[in-house]
Amino acid sequence: MKIFLMWSYMKSTAVVVFTRDLRVHDNPALVAASQQNKWVAPLFVLDPKLINGPQSSANRSIFLYESLAGLNESLEHLGTRLIISQGVWADEVMKFTAAVEATEIHMAMDYSRYAKERLRLLEITCQDNKVKLFLHDSHSVVPPGKIQPGGGNEYKIFTPYYKKWLAEPWRPVLEVPTLAPPSQLNIIKSEISNLDFQSNVEFKGGESIGRSRMEYWFKHAVQKYEETRDDLSTPATSLLSPYLHFGSLSLLELATKAKTNGSDAYLRQLCWRDFYLQILAEHPDSGSSDYRDRGDNWTINSDYLEAWKTGTTGYPIVDAGMRQLLAEGFMHNRTRMVTASFLTKDLYLDWRLGASHFRNWLIDGDLASNQLGWQWVAGTGTDTNPNRIFSPQRQSERFDPAGEYIRKYVHELKTTPTDLIHNPPSKWRTQIGYPEPIVNHKIMVERYQKNKLRNKQE
Numbered sequence: 001m002k003i004f005l006m007w008s009y010m011k012s013t014a015v016v017v018f019t020r021d022l023r024v025h026d027n028p029a030l031v032a033a034s035q036q037n038k039w040v041a042p043l044f045v046l047d048p049k050l051i052n053g054p055q056s057s058a059n060r061s062i063f064l065y066e067s068l069a070g071l072n073e074s075l076e077h078l079g080t081r082l083i084i085s086q087g088v089w090a091d092e093v094m095k096f097t098a099a100v101e102a103t104e105i106h107m108a109m110d111y112s113r114y115a116k117e118r119l120r121l122l123e124i125t126c127q128d129n130k131v132k133l134f135l136h137d138s139h140s141v142v143p144p145g146k147i148q149p150g151g152g153n154e155y156k157i158f159t160p161y162y163k164k165w166l167a168e169p170w171r172p173v174l175e176v177p178t179l180a181p182p183s184q185l186n187i188i189k190s191e192i193s194n195l196d197f198q199s200n201v202e203f204k205g206g207e208s209i210g211r212s213r214m215e216y217w218f219k220h221a222v223q224k225y226e227e228t229r230d231d232l233s234t235p236a237t238s239l240l241s242p243y244l245h246f247g248s249l250s251l252l253e254l255a256t257k258a259k260t261n262g263s264d265a266y267l268r269q270l271c272w273r274d275f276y277l278q279i280l281a282e283h284p285d286s287g288s289s290d291y292r293d294r295g296d297n298w299t300i301n302s303d304y305l306e307a308w309k310t311g312t313t314g315y316p317i318v319d320a321g322m323r324q325l326l327a328e329g330f331m332h333n334r335t336r337m338v339t340a341s342f343l344t345k346d347l348y349l350d351w352r353l354g355a356s357h358f359r360n361w362l363i364d365g366d367l368a369s370n371q372l373g374w375q376w377v378a379g380t381g382t383d384t385n386p387n388r389i390f391s392p393q394r395q396s397e398r399f400d401p402a403g404e405y406i407r408k409y410v411h412e413l414k415t416t417p418t419d420l421i422h423n424p425p426s427k428w429r430t431q432i433g434y435p436e437p438i439v440n441h442k443i444m445v446e447r448y449q450k451n452k453l454r455n456k457q458e
């Protein structure tokens with residue numbers, strides 16, 4: 001990547017460093033930088049770790065590029081353009097700041113271990129270069145740490161957190177700022193190179209697309225959310241999580257709309273994002289370590305793991321969810337729980353293996369929500385019933401009674417009668433080429449319960 005620019009200025013300049021806030025609506029950093037009639041210089045630094053790191057995702061990378069293009073389009077309507085740089089993050093930010101002779105840097109606060117280290121390095125370089133750094137709350141409705149239980153630190157149980165979250169005054173949703181256009185900003189070249197992978201997923205990134213989806217959701221669908229959100233055969237969820245992960249939509253704006261519309265069930269689900277973020281902020285290691293150590297001695301079985309990843313476990317609802325993930329870079333939340341329970345309770349494999357696979361494929365692979373959601377199911381997280389087990393067949397019969405979701409993603413079962421589809425008999429499996437269950441659910445649950453009892457006694 002090469003970037004050439006000419007920038008002439010007469011007033012003080014503020015740099016806005018975009019990270020996971022790729023929008024102009026309700027963007028505290030952008031609004032703050034635009035005040036006092038400063039020139040605003042927008043920057044995004046593409047850190048190679050985002051693309052080539054151990055938790056990189058081709059699906060997420062393409063969605064990121066589309067989101068950056070969408071952000072640039074939004075900024076062009078305001079009279080400026082997004083500048084994209086690639087390299088060591090803190091170094092690139094300071095190079096750009098020096099190039100435009102900016103006196104301030106504004107950016108959103110983030111809470112992962114990676115984000116905190118990135119910020120630490122930037123703070124050092126800002127101090128060395130006498131540049132003011134301003135951090136803004138942008139990823140949450142209520143910033144982590146703003147509400148705490150009586151003993152301090154984070155809330156460990158969702159319901160009391162949710163009650164406090166609802167009672168806490170929220171900041172108002174911010175309008176799109178008016179930017180003072182620079183007297184001259186000529187970007188000769190600014191592009192991302194080496195885009196040598198493709199994605200077949202239907203999601204397209206960008207602020208305008210995200211906002212269109214949001215408006216449709218609140219106008220036509222959110223009213224039925226509580227009734228239909230677990231129905232696997234009906235498109236009854238908002239599908240807005242990828243736009244929230246990249247900040248093309250503001251979580252605060254969504255929550256405010258839900259609160260205004262009386263969409264309590266949807267509002268409660270949005271709160272889970274803040275709940276998990278406040279845990280990650282307090283315990284950055286919870287992205288890779290047990291939040292609550294339950295003494296698990298996980299099984300090691302590569303054949304089990306491979307069958308789970310490829311959707312060939314012989315459990316139709318599990319296989320449908322896993323194949324949806326591979327096909328779309330997305331999975332219905334109900335099947336996320338079912339497939340996670342199957343991996344950690346039936347197969348008794350480490351939750352980190354599943355969480356890593358999800359983040360490799362999910363467009364919305366948010367660190368806090370994904371990792372701590374996995375821990376909730378695995379029993380190492382915040383679930384007050386850590387030994388909760390989802391029966392694949394029961395979940396299938398309850399939330400996909402006609403088998404439409406299964407037929408959509410498990411093509412071998414496309415002609416399977418409804419009375420057989422949740423657990424096809426061996427003869428039918430042989431006939432259509434669908435595998436036998438890799439484990440017996442009842443036996444594996446009994447084994448899991450014995451293991452937990454033995455661990456407790458020890």
